[in-house]
Amino acid sequence: MDRYLVFGHPVRHSKSPFIHTLFARQTQQELEYGLAESAVDEFAQALRTFFDQGGKGCNVTVPFKEQAFTLVDRLSPRAKRAGAVNTIKLTDDGVLLGDNTDGAGLVADLKSHGVTLADSRILLLGAGGAARGALAPLLAELPSELVIANRTHTKAQQLAAEFCDLGPVTAQTYEQLAGPFDLVINSTSASLQGELPPLTPALIHTDIAIYDMMYGASDTAFISWAKQHGARQTMDGLGMLVEQAAEAFTVWRGIRPGTKQVLRELKRNLGVI
Numbered sequence: 001m002d003r004y005l006v007f008g009h010p011v012r013h014s015k016s017p018f019i020h021t022l023f024a025r026q027t028q029q030e031l032e033y034g035l036a037e038s039a040v041d042e043f044a045q046a047l048r049t050f051f052d053q054g055g056k057g058c059n060v061t062v063p064f065k066e067q068a069f070t071l072v073d074r075l076s077p078r079a080k081r082a083g084a085v086n087t088i089k090l091t092d093d094g095v096l097l098g099d100n101t102d103g104a105g106l107v108a109d110l111k112s113h114g115v116t117l118a119d120s121r122i123l124l125l126g127a128g129g130a131a132r133g134a135l136a137p138l139l140a141e142l143p144s145e146l147v148i149a150n151r152t153h154t155k156a157q158q159l160a161a162e163f164c165d166l167g168p169v170t171a172q173t174y175e176q177l178a179g180p181f182d183l184v185i186n187s188t189s190a191s192l193q194g195e196l197p198p199l200t201p202a203l204i205h206t207d208i209a210i211y212d213m214m215y216g217a218s219d220t221a222f223i224s225w226a227k228q229h230g231a232r233q234t235m236d237g238l239g240m241l242v243e244q245a246a247e248a249f250t251v252w253r254g255i256r257p258g259t260k261q262v263l264r265e266l267k268r269n270l271g272v273i
């Protein structure tokens, strides 16, 4: 049976085995998908051992995505742009191909919620790995403007400079931001600590779409805050998790699984519905 894994630390609570097992059932693919908790300094060896022992592919999550980038034989263009790898496939000719499906997953989830990206004004909060992975796929949707704001402004400036060949991307400080924006994407890890990015509530209006890449059994701090200030359309990162997985599954198996039912089952599993 073809074997797949997700590497991470910690990875115990990963939903990837649940998601990929449902994808495999749905598409009648015979495969098994497991978890690999790897110590931080043992990831490279664990990855090598997995593929030496016949593994077909893996996902890579926090904190190994940047390291995976350096360990594969070849990179997809989108992984190269993202500077990180979340999906590895062993090709038929024995090459370890590193890909990144996170940004594609975000865009697919936004579209499935009916969010229009073309000609929209997008505000991206954060300038870490998650923001970097999202930039090229977002710019490919031809927004009229994409503004990056980050607590450490220089990081936003660096990111904007790196991606400005792909579209109208600029960096602004939180204080400089001027609306209206059509969509705000929170790629910061602030919600993990129950914190908020320092965004003025004046930017929130009823027709704005709010996306938090984080998710939980209840609203993230950012989503609660945006709702309090009148945002009607709020989305968390659970859909992105399922969509990036569907994209990885497609890379490995050449067949695209449906995501709607799997997302519903995942929500039930998490106790969200």
Ligand code: ATR
Pocket: 125, 126, 127, 128, 129, 130, 131, 150, 151, 152, 155, 187, 188, 189, 190, 195, 196, 197, 198
């Ligand atoms: P990831 O790979 O998830 O993007 P990261 O690379 O550590 O993680 O980046 C985390 C991002 O969240 C950064 O942009 C960070 O801002 P700094 O660059 O100033 O550190 C941002 N972040 C984390 N906590 C935050 C908070 N409480 N308020 C605002 N931004 C925060």
